[in-house]
Amino acid sequence: MAEKQAEPEHAEGRPNAAAVAARTRQRQELELQRERILDERTSSPHRRAALKAALADIEARLGSIS
Secondary structure, X not given: OHHHHHOOEOOOOOEOHHHHHXXXXXXXXXXXXXXXXXXXOOOOXXXXXXXXXXXXXXXXXXXXXX
C-alpha cells in the first residue's frame, strides 16, 4: 500500500492525487511569479532585460507543465 502512494501514477496511467496536487501547486507558484514580474515597473534597461528573461523562463516552465 505504501508503494502505491509513492508512485506518481497509477497502473492505469492516471496521475494520483499527490502528483496532480504537486503540478497544480507548481503552476500556481509560477503564475504568481509571472504576475509579480508583469506588475513590476522599472526605468532601468538592465533590470527590464532581467525581468524579460525571467518572464520567458517562467512561461517556458508553465508550458512544460501543461
